[in-house]
Amino acid sequence: MTTTTTSSRGRRRAPSRIERAAGKASALQRPRVILAGLLLLALTSIMLLDGYLRAEVGGDQRVRDGASSSKVPDTILDGGPILTFRGGRATTLSVPDKTIALTFDDGPNPTWTPQVLAILDKYDVPGTFFLVGSMVSRYPDIVKTMVEQGNEVGVHTFTHVDLSYQSESRVNREMEQTQLALAGAAGITTTLFRAPYSSETDAIDNYSWPVYQRLGKEGYTSVFVDTDSDDWKKPGVAKIVDWATPKKNEGASVLMHDAGGDRSQTIKALPEYIEKMRAKGYTFTTISGVVEKDNASSRRATGAVGQQPAPGVGTQRGQGGSDTARLQAAHRTATGTTLYEGKALVAAVAVAEWTVPALSVGLVVVGVAVMGRFGMMLVLARRHYRQRNKRRFSWGPTVTRPVSVIVPAYNEKECIANTLRSLSRSTHPIEIIVVDDGSTDGTSEIAREAARSLGMTNVRVVRQENAGKPAALNNGVRSASHDIVVMMDGDTVFEPETVRQLVQPFADPAVGAVAGNAKVGNRDTVIGAWQHIEYVMGFNLDRRMYDLLRCMPTIPGAIGAFRRDAVLQVGGMSEDTLAEDTDITIAMHRAGWRVVYQEHARAWTEAPGSLKQLWSQRYRWSYGTMQALWKHRKSLTDRGPSGRFGRVGMPLVVIFQILTPVCAPLIDVFTAYSMIFVDFWAALCAWLAVLGIQLVCAAYAFRLDREKYRYLLMMPLQQLAYRQMMYLVLIHSCITALTGGRLRWQKLKRTGEVGTPAGVS
The missing domain is CATH 3.20.20.370 (Glycoside hydrolase/deacetylase)
Structure with a gap:
């Protein structure tokens, strides 16, 4: 085992760009949450007002007929x-x-x-x-x-x-x-x-x-x-x-x-x-x-x-003067608060009259887009699976040369030993570079001890002052001995065949990066099961589609491989965004490299175990994705093969990962509104139909990944709770972006419960 320690001495380094901007984040979070809540309240109020105007809210169709009139004079x-x-006396005229x-x-x-x-x-x-x-x-x-x-x-x-x-x-x-x-x-x-x-x-x-x-x-x-x-x-x-x-x-x-x-x-x-x-x-x-x-x-x-x-x-009008210029006797001129409240009511109704139809049209567009996406995913995912699993399919000559595995770690004492233990079983020759990013919990010592106890001589531990994950990965790339680098998280474990499967696409000289198949290891809890469904259906099924379209937007931080020269060519992992994995993936596309998905290279990661941790992670992901898309907005005008992501990938990501999800909560609000005030059974049937389509897509995704179908029993509950939370996270991120706020990197709490998967020796 070779252990190298590097550290900075003297004055503490200057804060990074993200850290400088992060100082403003805490004070801005609460106003954004309040703003998001006010927007949702305003939308709900507009819908209720529109429903009230149409007698859908508070309507009463009862009509009395045949009652006694004994009390009437x-x-x-x-x-x-x-x-x-x-x-005070009743009189008729x-x-x-x-x-x-x-x-x-x-x-x-x-x-x-x-x-x-x-x-x-x-x-x-x-x-x-x-x-x-x-x-x-x-x-x-x-x-x-x-x-x-x-x-x-x-x-x-x-x-x-x-x-x-x-x-x-x-x-x-x-x-x-x-x-x-x-x-x-x-x-x-x-x-x-x-x-x-x-x-x-x-x-x-x-x-x-x-x-x-x-x-x-x-x-x-x-x-x-x-x-x-x-x-x-x-x-x-x-x-x-x-x-x-x-x-x-x-x-x-x-x-x-x-x-x-x-x-x-x-x-x-x-x-x-x-x-x-x-x-x-x-x-x-x-x-x-x-x-x-x-x-x-x-x-x-x-x-x-x-x-x-x-x-x-x-x-009769016209008799005895111009009555049109005078008030009828039954009319009273409205003044004071009555007049202003009346004008406010008319103005509010005008807003509702324009907003609700516009939202309805928008929902139709969103619904068509969502259904179209499901259909496209199913068709392209099936084509991808059949193409990649043909007996004659090959990336080229088998890649057997050693590769460098970079493990950035910050306070990963619970997980780092399991990570190294899984890498020790790798069937592919590797060197392991653990980059300790200023941990204060003894991560580097645990890593060294784990390597010694496992008899691993291919492990190097590189220490640096806390500078963030991008800096840790860049340090690892610079320290790498081989031309292919595999990047993984410090809470992730690999199967023995993972690295070998992951690097095979590099037999094609056009391939610059490879995305692996990230799996949720702690899937036996409700939150874990929800994320498991999302990973299999929402991430991996998507990646098959994007791979076939040659516009992969993200190589997951948990498992990805790169040509070292390609990483250096695009300037390494950038600190400009919180989604450094999306950032570098888009940069690889724009540099002319091909990015592919290798479904057989599986990594098991520990997903957030609480709703608070989940919110923090997804908030960072969605906001970082927006940052990366904005940073690479000029890809829309890129020409030639390197412009494919801008022409195809960028619009798809914006539509399906930002615009459609942001509008999707409206579907749920309208569905709930319809169930309560319009037609319960019709609305319920429509919701069940959409759920059925999603179940079909999820079942197919589970089949392709050879997962157990029993987790799909959690999907209806996921649609009722988990999906709404993800929408709110995205809306929160959009408001953060629109208000010019910044978000700092947030460390998630780990338990180290994800070890080598069952059945894998």
């Missing part, structure tokens, strides 16, 4: 269609003879309401529109136009629910939110109300009566109908006109709809109806016009003839 049940509570109060429910609708407004404007007829608040907030411009034309608006609740089923707080919320929507859309509030699913006053029952009483005390006028066109049934234009016509020249509150379905028959029937009623001598007014006419009659009866009607109240 007969004068109300037999009264007119306008219910007021003057002086009827529409005067030969007068029509034309009302419309369920709008606004972007297709039908503008057509209704155009017809009313053409015939100079006012309408009273009972609006759904959620629709008002979605189409505020239509409501603004509606009010400016002199039409009247009323509340039809925010989500079109039967208020007789709702709590007092829900009733208040339905009314207040609709008023805010009106304030934001048209700058007004209203005193008119029509309950969804209501008709004539004789339909008031014991459940709805308390609602009308409570709203009446708050100043609302409840509006019912005398004549229902039943246009929602789409019976035909003639029947709509006939059913909307009152009998014997009576006045009527007439119900039509400008939303809620196909209103094409209503649009055709409305002009015919107006012309018919005018031919019969009818005039048109608003609900406020009816109320004010009754008030005027009351004033005359009491001798108060000098009082003038409220501004803006008339019968």
Whole structure:
């Protein structure tokens, strides 16, 4: 055994670039986590708001029918269609003879309401529109136009629910939110109300009566109908006109709809109806016009003839002045907090209206990309396996010359002995260079003792002040005696055939680096099993695909081999990024070397044993990968064979390892949203279908790697917990990159539990 010790004396070295930047990291981590949480909260809020607007969140489709009305006064049940509570006493009003109060429910609708407004404007007829608040907030411009034309608006609740089923707080919320929507859309509030699913006053029952009483005390006028066109049934234009016509020249509150379905028959029937009623001598007014006419009659009866009607109240537009320039009597100008809250609501809805559809389109793109990736992986992985496992396949003459194995180690006292023990069984001639990167736990002494006890004379231990893994690897490369160097982690163990299999591709002079097959050794825990699935499916299956496409993005730090000259040619292992393995792999591509995957060269590594350690490792990996991609962004314009990674590999990595995973949580959020608020079984079936596709891919990957299928039983749980954690790690890394933060190297806690695999002598 040869042992060499090198150390620096005198002044302590200057901090490396990474270490200098790392000093800022701790203070920046919490704000980034908070920012990520706020973004997720904002997205969830937008989705819930959009769902609420569409009655998917908090919707209630129950409609009461046939309840008793014993508690409702007969004068109300037999009264007119306008219910007021003057002086706290319930009173009904009827529409005067030969007068029509034309009302419309369920709008606004972007297709039908503008057509209704155009017809009313053409015939100079006012309408009273009972609006759904959620629709008002979605189409505020239509409501603004509606009010400016002199039409009247009323509340039809925010989500079109039967208020007789709702709590007092829900009733208040339905009314207040609709008023805010009106304030934001048209700058007004209203005193008119029509309950969804209501008709004539004789339909008031014991459940709805308390609602009308409570709203009446708050100043609302409840509006019912005398004549229902039943246009929602789409019976035909003639029947709509006939059913909307009152009998014997009576006045009527007439119900039509400008939303809620196909209103094409209503649009055709409305002009015919107006012309018919005018031919019969009818005039048109608003609900406020009816109320004010009754008030005027009351004033005359009491001798108060000098009082003038409220501004803006008339019968037909165009009679007695320009009503379009004045507020209807039922309208109130919104001011103060009501106005600003209303505008904020409309603005929030506008954001949701643009965001959710955009997200939906994005999810379709992500879904197609994910499915396409699965399909591409399966096809190319199978082709790779068949190509590499043919009997006639050969890299060239068998490589038998010795190679150097470099083991960077920092505080690896638990693992280093197992690592050396596994290397002592190597069937290929090797020299071993352990580079102790300033360990404080006696790693170098343990390494020397292990080498002595194993009778290994091919081990050198090189000590250096702590400078980081890239510096340790570069030290090892400089100290190497052979032209091929194998790099492994200090917590990794090799099988006896690993090195021999790993170096065979170097028989091809075009090959500059080889990626081995990293395996999770501590796979018997839940976290270990999850990572085992990820390694087999997410890493090794990917590497087969990238190998066939000749754009391998990463040689794993746990097991990789390089031509020593090629490493020196690209400047060695760089300290510019935290993913020195990805960095040098891309650099090898750009230097014109071929990088391949050798599936038969297996290494067993100790994966993080806790969620905290796992987060730290993957955070460093994902952030380091982004650093490496940014560093080599000019590869996109590289020409010739050396530009293949930029043309093929870089886009694939960006799409499948950054963009798609960043967007993937939205799929889970939408799935959960759909399960809770839309269609549970449909959403569950869609989720199970995606899981089934992933299981097929994973099973095939396990078959290629000859792994036991029993670990796949953990995959559903992995999709529910582990995958979401990995997405959050990537999002955290993206925020770190976008905010200009830096991340320091983080040492993971090791247990040394991974030894030589069972069945391997």
